[in-house]
Structure formats: structure tokens, C-alpha cells
Amino acid sequence: TNKDDVHDEL
């Protein structure tokens, strides 16, 4: 995943 992505957060 992208390092700057918050979409991996819940």
C-alpha cells in the first residue's frame, strides 16, 4: 500500500 495512505486505517 501507499506509504502516505490513510485508507489502510480503520
Add this chain to the structure above:
Amino acid sequence: MNIFRLAGDMTHLLSILVLLLKIYATKSCSGVSRKTQELYAIVFLARYLDLFTDFISVYNTFMKIVFIASSLAIVWCIRVHPMVKRSYDKDLDTFRHYLLVAASFLLALFLHEKFTFLEIFWAFSIYLEAVAILPQLVLLQRSGNVDNLTGQYVFFLGAYRGLYILNWIYRYLTEPRFTRWIACVSGVVQTALYADFFYYYFISWKNNSKLKLPA
């Protein structure tokens, strides 16, 4: 994944377990806002639409399913379970939550990362989550007395938000390109809403007395 994020997810999970325990053990949802629980169900359903399009990790997928299932289960208990339903006091839970849904959706139409179906629903869920606790806080303030489990539920939920802010600070410092304003600004607003509750929670904890919110 850093320690703050993991601790945040765990306190979030713990808050849901506490709430389920309260409903299961007492067969009552007194002090619990059905409207807040319905808003959370909408939040998770709107945000995790990417379950079908993106795979991040087993942990991520598992937690998403847990959050969707548990929020729907809580709403089901309050709306359908005969004993729990009886304990729901709709006269205390009068917050006009549909206004929050409408305002959040409108905001998401204007403020989003990309103009796509998933991104608009993602932004909508972020805005709605920021304010979803309001009916619960208003209900607690109205009823004055807060039972232990309901108090702990809100406490863990607030702790989860606080830990997510630490997670963003950590990510901002360690990941050079970490700038996601929608999530971070909404998250700070959301956490600020707990300030008042936390203040009284700590006072009651310090004095070893029952949690009471001023009217």
C-alpha cells in the same frame, strides 16, 4: 502499523465488547443511544465498501467485518430483541441524527480526495464518524447518572480517538509524505467532542465516585 494505531484499534474493539457485554449481561440498553449506534453502522457500511475492491491485509479485512457485524448486531438488539427493546427510552434519545447524516453527505460531496463513488462515501463516513457520538453524549447528559459499563464504553471510544491522533503524529513524523487532512482534521474534531466527558470521567475516577454529568 505502529503501536498507537494498534492500541487505538484494540480500545475501539474493547469499547464495542463492553457495550455488547452491557447489553447481554443486563438485557438492557438503558443509557445507550440507538441513534449513535445506527450512525456507527452507517459509518462502517459506507467506509468499508472497499472490502470488495481493495485488499490491504487479513487484519484489516477481519477488523472491518468485525466492526460492520458488531454495529449491526447492536442496532438489531436495540430494535428487535424483545427484552432489550423494552429498556430503550426513546424520549431521552431525541437527537435529530438524520441532520448529521445529511450534513456529512453534503460536506463529502464538496470535500473529498477524488470525485469517485468510493472516495465520496469514504469522506462521508469520516465526517459522520466525527459527530456520531453526539446523540450518545446528549443522552448521557440528559439522564445525568451514567452506569459503569456505559461510562466505560464512551471512555474506551474516546481513548481510541486519542490514540489515533498519536498514530497520525507518529506517521507524520516518520512518513515524509503523510498528509491526509480530511481524516486528521475530522479526527481532531471528533476527539475534542469527548473533552467534556473525559473531564468528568477523571473527576469521578479521582474521587472514586459514580460518574455524573452536569445537566
